[in-house]
Amino acid sequence: MKQIIINEKCNGCGMCVVKCPKYFEENDDGNTQVIKGVLSDETDKALNEVIAQCPVNAISFGGSVDKSKLMQQELDKLKELSKGLTVKREDIAFTDNYCVVTTFPYIGSSGYNYSSSSAAERAGMSEFRNRAWPCIDDKILDCITTYRVNIIKPYYSTDERSVYTKFNKKVVDVLTALANIVGKSNLPSDFCNVDVYPERDMVWKMLEKGEIIGENFIGIVRREFSYSPSNYESSIDWDDMEDYRGKDKYCYRAQDAVEELRRDVQNAVRWAKSDIEDSSLGYIRGLVDSYNKNLKACLEKKMQAITKKLI
Ligand code: SF4
Incomplete structure (x- = not known):
């Protein structure tokens, strides 16, 4: 299982939150974040689509997590x-x-x-x-x-x-x-x-x-x-x-x-x-x-x- 990372390029468009609510959410400050504790593998189709569609390439997989x-x-x-x-x-x-x-x-x-x-x-x-x-x-x-x-x-x-x-x-x-x-x-x-x-x-x-x-x-x-x-x-x-x-x-x-x-x-x-x-x-x-x-x-x-x- 891998961590999902959003970097500082995120412009808060919210696309990933709408398309993949299993992984992404809006926090109390209105910023997009990965839902705490959520992990994924690199084969998740919906997640890969969102990564590819992010307008500023802000989403990526991090290291493997035990x-x-x-x-x-x-x-x-x-x-x-x-x-x-x-x-x-x-x-x-x-x-x-x-x-x-x-x-x-x-x-x-x-x-x-x-x-x-x-x-x-x-x-x-x-x-x-x-x-x-x-x-x-x-x-x-x-x-x-x-x-x-x-x-x-x-x-x-x-x-x-x-x-x-x-x-x-x-x-x-x-x-x-x-x-x-x-x-x-x-x-x-x-x-x-x-x-x-x-x-x-x-x-x-x-x-x-x-x-x-x-x-x-x-x-x-x-x-x-x-x-x-x-x-x-x-x-x-x-x-x-x-x-x-x-x-x-x-x-x-x-x-x-x-x-x-x-x-x-x-x-x-x-x-x-x-x-x-x-x-x-x-x-x-x-x-x-x-x-x-x-x-x-x-x-x-x-x-x-x-x-x-x-x-
Ligand atoms: S799709 Fe990309 S830019 Fe838009 S909120 Fe998600 S991470 Fe940020």
Whole structure:
């Protein structure tokens, strides 16, 4: 048996896929490829016709292949994959991208409405307490939510971004190669299907609803933030001007204090990174273990099917 090779001259016209679907297929990127594991001998009439008709002479026979050796290679790959997914701390890293705290409400400067500098400062402090200070938890939650959606969601979803979907595809590739070597008609029709996911347990559902890696993590960041509104008092400034009656009037300038608060919250998020990763890893490991258990059970059935064929 020989390998079939398509070289880089292929222009993707698709003729070989239409005429010889037993050997050729279109992959997910729209390129033509030889079906994994498919071999042929040089006497196959339909294949020889397609080789002769390829407009750019891109198809040829490769070297002879020992079918049992090829089979063993694929079985080894399957054995390796059956060990399952691993999740490491760096896979769920809470990187600096998630430590960016966005601008707090703009407080800025007031009008010249105050009769003394101390009255202006008191008013600025009051605005700071009422409008900026209450936003701290929301700002922390924004960082945590963005992290959950971008980094953690692939561990509790079944779409294209799901780590399980991606791993299933790797397994499907090996099973397809095996099925092509053994002959698909000799195996159960669902032999190449792998639709394995973790149990949708409590953790999965709470992650979907944002009930964990959400508000429950605000406390982790709050532990790193030890300030009170009075720490920002010295950053609230004032200015004065003389009005038309010759009297001094005063305004407050509070934006520096707001920006200082934003920076302090951002630092607290950064300092909490490692604790956020630790706690997230705990949740995710449970899901990955559940996936690996289900994958193992699924692959045991596939192995039984293929072993029956080999005996
Ligand atoms: S017939 Fe030749 S050029 Fe066309 S898709 Fe097949 S290999 Fe590529």
